[in-house]
Amino acid sequence: MSFTEQAYEILEAAESAAAKGLSCSEWTVLVTQDGAIRMFADSDWPLDSLAGEHGARAAYRVSDRQGTLRVEARSGLRTCRMESTTQNRVARLLLGR
Numbered sequence: 474m475s476f477t478e479q480a481y482e483i484l485e486a487a488e489s490a491a492a493k494g495l496s497c498s499e500w501t502v503l504v505t506q507d508g509a510i511r512m513f514a515d516s517d518w519p520l521d522s523l524a525g526e527h528g529a530r531a532a533y534r535v536s537d538r539q540g541t542l543r544v545e546a547r548s549g550l551r552t553c554r555m556e557s558t559t560q561n562r563v564a565r566l567l568l569g570r
Contacts, residue, residue, distance in 0.1 A: 476531055477553055479504070480546040483533050484555045487542045499536045503529035520547050 524532035
């Protein structure tokens with residue numbers, strides 16, 4: 474699976490959790506050189522620093538800011554950011570709340 478495909482799948486998982494009413498605290502997923510997955514909740518480290526400290530080949534940070542889900546991803550010199558607005562956020566915007 475490619476770097477961007479993994480970012481997309483992580484975003485889909487966050488969307489699924491949000492659709493079920495689960496709140497999404499900030500969490501980070503690291504994929505190590507041997508393919509192991511390490512997860513951290515509410516890390517205050519910059520994504521590239523955390524990835525470097527743990528020897529990760531890819532790092533993904535998920536956050537929810539007022540109904541906008543975001544995945545920031547890094548792998549070597551490649552970066553990407555994907556965002557999705559939750560259904561609750563869209564409803565609030567439409568209702569002017």
